[in-house]
Amino acid sequence: MNVHWTPTVQAHRMKKPPQTSHYRLRENARAKRVILKVRPHEGLEVVIPRGFDRRLIPEILEEKRTWIEQAWRSLEAQGLSPSEPPELPKQIQLPAIGKTVTVSTVRQNGPAVELIPSFHKATVTLRGAVTDRAACLTLLQEWLKRLGRHCLPPLLQRLSRETGLSYRKVQIRGQKSRWGSCSAGGTISLSWKLLFLEPPLVRTVVVHELCHTVHMNHSQDFWDLLSRLEPEAREKDAALRDAVHAVPAWANWKPREPVRE
Incomplete structure (x- = not known):
């Protein structure tokens, strides 16, 4: 996959806010x-x-x-x-697609940071005001979201054909506490953070959401259907709860939002 994408993020200084504001x-x-x-x-x-x-x-x-x-x-x-964002990763392990991506930084004068990916070389270069970790992390997360949009919908399409379960459309999002969801209208949302999981767990999440196109609940009928399609579904479901620890802190980091009055 060739991704020609060099977005920029303006660098900014982060100040520690009052703890409750x-x-x-x-x-x-x-x-x-x-x-x-x-x-x-x-x-x-x-x-x-x-x-x-x-x-x-x-x-x-x-x-x-x-x-x-x-x-x-x-x-x-x-x-x-x-009050501070996590350190930048030097490598990004993506078991879902069998890739280990090396992250490098090139410091240059200027107020912005740009991200230059090379998927075939399995590298990502951050160039510019790279001392601004918040800007760098934002770019890394956006890059992973784009990568998720490239990799996850084809898997959903393949498993839809394999299981005979159809859906209306797919969205790739960055949910923190959920790997995926399915709306009543048949829209399946998948988290780009699935890229941090092993392929069997990713498959289970996708099939799980496809089953929700038939049963919009976790009833016995739902589990019977899922278990027919994924014989070890319950064991993998338990493993998915522990798999949140596979997502590194920098991938979950978000700038704090101000208080909403």
């Missing part, structure tokens, strides 16, 4: 209450139940300020500052 907000339909997490390199995450009044969040954060600051200091003491 910046956070990432995530809605979880299964959550019963508000959950606060301070994650390495990612900072504060606020998980809310579906339908929760977001205007209440600032008050909750103020009440938990002491705990948040203690958690923040604990991570900093371990060298895992939430």
Whole structure:
């Protein structure tokens, strides 16, 4: 695959924000209450139940300020500052497609960073203001998303023909907590982070979502269908829960979003 793509990202200086004024907000339909997490390199995450009044969040954060600051200091003491993005990878292991990609940097004057990929040589070069890790990580994630768009839809098409299960269209996204999903209209969304998994697990995820085109739930009928198509589906489903650790921190990193009033 020849990918001629040299996007740029403007470099910027990151300043440590007040611990409770910046956070990432995530809605979880299964959550019963508000959950606060301070994650390495990612900072504060606020998980809310579906339908929760977001205007209440600032008050909750103020009440938990002491705990948040203690958690923040604990991570900093371990060298895992939430205020800074992770280090750039030197190599990217992509088991799903059997590739190990070498990442190199070329520092040049200027305010921007560009990414120059060579798939056949299995290299990615970041050139420009490469001291801006946030800009570099953003480009690496965008490149992997493009790679996912190239590699994952053909697999979905092949497994659709193999299983006889059809879908309407496919989307490649960067979900953090889900490998894939299927809408009632037959749209299958797959995470580009599947590239970090072994091929048998990727296959299981894809077949799992195809089965949702028949059963939009996890009923016994769903599991019966999936198990016929993937005899070790339940074992692989358990392995997928552990497989989140195969995704490196830099691939999950996102700049913190400001508080939404």
